[in-house]
Amino acid sequence: xxxxxxxxxxxxxxxxxxxxxxxxxxxxxxxxxxxxVPGIGAVAGCSxxxxxxYSINPTAAIIMLAxxxxxxxxxxxxxxxxxxxxxxxxxVITALEGHPLTKKGLAGKALYTANYASFIGGTIGxxxxxxxxxxxxxxGLKFGPAETASLIFMAxxxxxxxxxxxxxxxxxxxxxxxxxxxxxMDASSxxxxxxxxxxxxxxxxxFIPLVIxxxxxxxxxxxxTDNSAQAEANxxxxxxxxxxxxxxxxxxxxxxxxxxxxxxxxxxIGFLPGAGGTTGGFLSYMLEKKVNKNRDxxxxxxxxxxxxxxxxxxNNAAAAGAFIPLLSFGIPGSSTTAVLLGGLLAWGLKPGPLxxxxxxxxxxxxxxxxxxxxxICLAIGMAAIPFMxxxxxxxxxxxxxxxxxxxxxxxxxxxxxxxxxxxxxxxxVLSYFMQKKGIGVTPLILAYVLAPLxxxxxxxxxxxxNGDITTFxxxxxxxxxxxxxxxxxxxxxxxxxxKKKTEKRSLA
Amino acid sequence: MISEIIFAGLIIVISVIWMIIGIFQLGFWDPSAAxxxxxxxxxxxAVTLVSSIMxxxxxxxxxxxxxxxxxxxxxxxxxxxxxLQEGADNTAENETSNINAWxxxxxxxxxVAFCIFGIICLELFGLVIxxxxxxxxxxxxxxxTEWKKSLMISVIFTLVIYVIFELWLEVxxxxxxxxx
Numbered sequence: 074x075x076x077x078x079x080x081x082x083x084x085x086x087x088x089x090x091x092x093x094x095x096x097x098x099x100x101x102x103x104x105x106x107x108x109x110v111p112g113i114g115a116v117a118g119c120s121x122x123x124x125x126x127y128s129i130n131p132t133a134a135i136i137m138l139a140x141x142x143x144x145x146x147x148x149x150x151x152x153x154x155x156x157x158x159x160x161x162x163x164x165v166i167t168a169l170e171g172h173p174l175t176k177k178g179l180a181g182k183a184l185y186t187a188n189y190a191s192f193i194g195g196t197i198g199x200x201x202x203x204x205x206x207x208x209x210x211x212x213g214l215k216f217g218p219a220e221t222a223s224l225i226f227m228a229x230x231x232x233x234x235x236x237x238x239x240x241x242x243x244x245x246x247x248x249x250x251x252x253x254x255x256x257x258m259d260a261s262s263x264x265x266x267x268x269x270x271x272x273x274x275x276x277x278x279x280f281i282p283l284v285i286x287x288x289x290x291x292x293x294x295x296x297x298t299d300n301s302a303q304a305e306a307n308x309x310x311x312x313x314x315x316x317x318x319x320x321x322x323x324x325x326x327x328x329x330x331x332x333x334x335x336x337x338x339x340x341x342i343g344f345l346p347g348a349g350g351t352t353g354g355f356l357s358y359m360l361e362k363k364v365n366k367n368r369d370x371x372x373x374x375x376x377x378x379x380x381x382x383x384x385x386x387x388n389n390a391a392a393a394g395a396f397i398p399l400l401s402f403g404i405p406g407s408s409t410t411a412v413l414l415g416g417l418l419a420w421g422l423k424p425g426p427l428x429x430x431x432x433x434x435x436x437x438x439x440x441x442x443x444x445x446x447x448x449i450c451l452a453i454g455m456a457a458i459p460f461m462x463x464x465x466x467x468x469x470x471x472x473x474x475x476x477x478x479x480x481x482x483x484x485x486x487x488x489x490x491x492x493x494x495x496x497x498x499x500x501x502v503l504s505y506f507m508q509k510k511g512i513g514v515t516p517l518i519l520a521y522v523l524a525p526l527x528x529x530x531x532x533x534x535x536x537x538x539n540g541d542i543t544t545f546x547x548x549x550x551x552x553x554x555x556x557x558x559x560x561x562x563x564x565x566x567x568x569x570x571x572k573k574k575t576e577k578r579s580l581a
Numbered sequence: 582m583i584s585e586i587i588f589a590g591l592i593i594v595i596s597v598i599w600m601i602i603g604i605f606q607l608g609f610w611d612p613s614a615a616x617x618x619x620x621x622x623x624x625x626x627a628v629t630l631v632s633s634i635m636x637x638x639x640x641x642x643x644x645x646x647x648x649x650x651x652x653x654x655x656x657x658x659x660x661x662x663x664x665l666q667e668g669a670d671n672t673a674e675n676e677t678s679n680i681n682a683w684x685x686x687x688x689x690x691x692x693v694a695f696c697i698f699g700i701i702c703l704e705l706f707g708l709v710i711x712x713x714x715x716x717x718x719x720x721x722x723x724x725x726t727e728w729k730k731s732l733m734i735s736v737i738f739t740l741v742i743y744v745i746f747e748l749w750l751e752v753x754x755x756x757x758x759x760x761x
Contacts, residue, residue: 241636262617298685477695481715482742485752486750527621540615
């Protein structure tokens with residue numbers, strides 16, 4: 074480990090060379106902007122900006138791409154908190170807990186929390202990468218399809234915590250999310266499913282137009298009918314003060330345990346192949362809903378700093394964690410790291426255990442730059458918040474057409490497809506009706522994100538075991554996750570029954 | 582309550598279609614590769630189906646309970662003649678409030694109409710004209726903002742969108758007739 078830190082100092086020296094530092098700053102800024110613009114997202118952002126890096130040397134190029142990647146994670150929180158449009162899937166929970174705070178006039182505080190949590194999460198993730206990257210990656214490799222399927226199953230069952238007062242309605246939302254994700258080509262068998270003869274549906278329903286419609290457009294529709302909500306939102310806009318937006322020392326201390334828990338869990342999820350920041354952020358949120366002192370307020374309606382902190386710490390830690398299998402074994406932990414892998418291969422670098430030996434300057438230069446990039450993103454993010462808070466003072470009747478334009482343009486820009494804009498519109502209308510009928514949208518989005526991976530891993534596990542369903546309980550790691558999932562499902566029922574019995578006894 | 586039942590009914594229809602396609606077309610269980618393409622869709626469609634039925638049942642129970650309550654109140658009201666007279670006077674007021682309530686209910690059609698207009702406009706005229714028209718049109722006619730202010734906001738916003746999406750990200754927007 075000591076040797077690793079010596080190498081890190083060498084890497085920091087490489088990272089602060091003028092060219093690499095410039096690449097890191099530019100990458101961070103571009104990532105932040107692209108992340109904040111709804112409709113682009115980390116994968117598309119990295120892919121769009123990949124050609125820019127071709128004109129510079131490989132180390133500076135990958136430093137810039139990494140900057141875009143974690144800058145994106147910072148930026149995704151801005152549109153989630155301010156407009157209720159998650160820039161990317163990891164920011165769904167941030168929108169759930171952050172946007173209610175914007176409605177209460179606490180947008181500045183929510184943004185500072187997101188930035189602070191992103192910084193701590195990212196730093197802890199990079200520390201893990203520096204200290205025990207290789208051993209962690211070996212643990213990650215022990216996660217076969219059965220283990221990952223059980224982990225995702227645990228996450229899917231925990232959606233129950235977001236279902237609200239009516240579990241049946243929550244299950245409808247979850248089921249709809251899974252059903253929407255079924256449309257298009259089946260990744261395992263290459264069969265086309267539920268396309269009903271439409272060529273536009275062959276590639277399925279994309280996440281970006283779905284989330285823009287569900288969260289962004291539906292908000293304008295709801296504002297049109299809910300005059301009291303509009304008046305209330307405008308009332309808070311007049312009261313927005315930057316001075317009151319800063320996080321107090323007391324609040325930072327209060328958030329620290331959440332920060333650390335979420336960062337560790339996020340890093341762990343990040344290095345599992347395919348799991349990614351969304352699963353990390355969601356599981357951390359679920360953990361906080363169980364252990365946090367303010368867990369009763371974490372219902373997606375009131376908005377809490379803890380909820381934002383859990384989501385942002387975990388997804389930034391997962392972004393750093395995803396570099397562990399990428400650099401150590403050449404296995405991308407997420408779609409964005411798959412784009413980064415493509416970049417590495419394009420520059421003739423072969424990720425794997427030998428990369429650390431053959432290209433130490435590159436690897437440690439990259440890791441060193443991640444520390445610097447994280448500080449740069451924090452500084453830029455903090456500097457941008459006053460401007461964001463000022464933007465929020467725009468009245469809703471002026472903001473509404475801008476949201477509509479951003480929804481249309483963002484949905485189109487995703488795949489340069491007009492069909493995606495139609496999907497966005499349909500998703501917005503569906504979301505409006507769901508919310509009017511008291512059916513939450515968040516379970517639908519989370520189920521939509523988690524279901525394809527869950528399905529793929531379940532089918533892989535069953536195919537490997539020749540259809541033997543006991544494969545999920547005979548593997549210790551998988552069994553552990555299943556036991557946790559069932560405990561989470563059964564525990565609230567037992568607690569409720571015990572409470573009722575105790576109340577009856579005390580009344581008697 | 583009725584709209585909730587209709588919504589749940591629609592979900593039931595979709596779930597049944599999902600299950601039929603999942604079992605009979607895609608295959609629930611494939612002996613060679615274990616779970617078939619229809620395995621997960623069918624399982625989750627079944628969960629959705631059961632949940633929708635539960636929502637309908639609970640709504641019908643609620644409706645029955647509220648009907649019983651309503652029936653009791655109406656019986657009491659019928660015994661008082663004065664109330665009947667007042668009821669007749671209130672009819673005109675109720676009609677006006679009904680029209681207003683419907684107006685409020687139909688308001689969400691406005692953003693939907695703007696979106697449909699935006700889709701057509703983007704296809705024909707590209708990004709700049711679409712962004713400007715939606716922003717200016719909304720500010721002027723929906724928000725009732727002063728035209729000079731509307732114009733200024735629309736121009737600035739169109740410029741920002743143009744710089745980000747067209748100049749920087751180079752998104753190839755359509756524009757069959759005119760493309761600025």
